[in-house]
Amino acid sequence: MTQITVTVNGTSQTHEVEPRQLLVYYLRDKLGLTGTHIGCDTSSCGACTVHMDGMAVKSCSILAVQADGCEITTIEGLAQGDQLHPVQEGFKECHGLQCGFCTPGMIMATVDMLQNNPDPTEEDIRHALEGNICRCTGYHNIVRSVQWAAEKMKTSAKVLDGASVSPSPVYASVNLNQQQQQQL
Amino acid sequence: MIPYAFDYTRPESVEEALDLLDDDAKLLAGGHSLVPALKLRLSAPGRLIDIARIPSLKGIREENGEIVIGAGTTHAEIMKSDLLKQHLPMFAEGAALIGDPMVRHKGTIGGSLAHADPSADWPAMVIAADGEVVLRGRNGSRSVAAADFFIGFYSTALEEGEIITEIRLPVPAEGTRMNYQKFAQPASRFAIVGCAVVRHPDGSVRVAFTGVSDAPFRDTGVEEALSGQQLTDDVIEAAAAKAAEGVSLNSDHFASEEYRQHLARVYCKRALNAVA
Missing domain, CATH: 3.30.43.10 (Uridine Diphospho-n-acetylenolpyruvylglucosamine Reductase, domain 2)
Incomplete structure (x- = not known):
């Protein structure tokens, strides 16, 4: 057994773990944070995405001992009390999920992307979510959710800057081609 | 699991x-x-x-006419490196084609070279850029040309008791053009076929493939067909037609030998067109 100390969603945690324990099992079984899902278990699907020192990673392919001394944020750490994170709100507003299994991973990957690219194009969004697979094939609404969140975060930032802004029609910024529109 | x-x-x-x-x-x-x-x-x-947190294995620097990439540097760090964007843009662009953002945050160039997956992206780029892999053992360091480093299926010149410490790449002369093209497996994003091309201002061209055979390799057949030639459409077509000639071709449920050879020609042509 190896002792690790990890800050998870702002709280320092110290535990003895087996070196072979995967981070995702540590989060789910030891800490009870079951919002992080185990999907493919082969680092392909992204359901297990969490942030490690601010960067999105796949917790099914990282050992808990590798996270020793690191800061981990899981889906449970995003909301401020009852106030959802804008990306969580976006997925709710735009129906960015069907069964919801991939959603925590999608949201964690999105939060990471928007930190680096606050104004992503549709193509940027699709590339940034390459490592997150949705089996309900809900990608169109996931992209809309991300666009909604990006818009909301930009607007909030402007409000904080004291600028005057009016709420923007989010769907107007979604460019669907004719074929995509027919599919909907 | x-x-x-x-x-x-x-x-x-x-x-x-x-x-x-x-x-x-x-x-x-x-x-x-x-x-x-x-x-x-x-x-x-x-x-x-x-070894992920060993400071001496991290980072990208310029030293004596070479770009030195620490073996523990992640794909994401390479993708964002201004030094690489300036001198070896193929590396920054190629890094962006590896896996997905989460994989790029953790995976390292040294790990990729040591693992020597026959479909990994870095080997083709490091070979085409005339890179050297620096290995350190208890009795000191040695340097192996990337073209000699990969010797077979998941097999390299790395001896027991050695660690890859860095990858050294000559700073290319002004006017050098380089490009990496890959046909990615849609789930894993490993290269079913990847082709890296570096064209030097003196007209010499380096061409290397990954994914095609059991180990990545420099394709001297294509290079010779380009030697001393202007890269016109006809020259590119004729040179790309020689891609992966005489190598033993991989075959799996993603791509047959015949299809891989076809892809090698197509992706070689695309990479050559990009540097023409």
Whole structure:
């Protein structure tokens, strides 16, 4: 057994773990944070995405001992009390999920992307979510959710800057081609 | 999936890691090849030596006419490196084609080279850029040309007890053009075929492939067909037609030998067009 100390969603945690324990099992079984899902278990699907020192990673392919001394944020750490994170709100507003299994991973990957690219194009969004697979094939609404969140975060930032802004029609910024529109 | 039990140590320096490295141990960097292999129980080392945080293995610097990439540098760090964007843009662009953002945050260039997956992206780029892989053992360091480093299926010139410490790439002359093109497996994003091309201002061209054969290789057949030629459409067409001639071709449920050879020609042509 190896002792690790990890800050998870702002709280320092110290535990003895087996070196072979995967981070995702540590989060789910030891800490009870079951919002992080185990999907493919082969680092392909992204359901297990969490942030490690601010960067999105796949917790099914990282050992808990590798996270020793690191800061981990899981889906449970995003909301401020009852106030959802804008990306969580976006997925709710735009129906960015069907069964919801991939959603925590999608949201964690999105939060990471928007930190680096606050104004992503549709193509940027699709590339940034390459490592997150949705089996309900809900990608169109996931992209809309991300666009909604990006818009909301930009607007909030402007409000904080004291600028005057009016709420923007989010769907107007979604460019669907004719074929995509027919599919909907 | 749960790996077999193993011990875990995290040394602070390369020297300390080398002292621990015996034939029952495996080096752990990003772990994005090793951890999946452990989970599948394809690999069952008694001890993992975590070298991911060793400071001397990190970072990208320019030194004596070379760009030096620390073996522990992640794909994401390479993708964002201004030094590489300036001197070896193929590396920054190629990094962006590896896996997905989460994989790029953890996976390292040294880990990729040491693992030597026959479909990994870095080997083709490092070979085409005339890179050297620096290996360190208890008795000192040695440098191996990337073109000689990969010797077969998951097999390299790395000896037992050695660690890859850095990758050294000559700073190309002004006017050098380079490009990496790949046909990615849609789920894993490994290269079913990848082709890296570096065209020097003196007209010489380096061409290297990954994914095509059991090990990445420099394609001297294509290079000779380009030697001393302007890269016109006809010259590119004729040279690309020679791609992967005389090598033993991989075949799996993604791509047959015949299809891989076809892809090698197509992606060689695309990479050559990009540097023409």
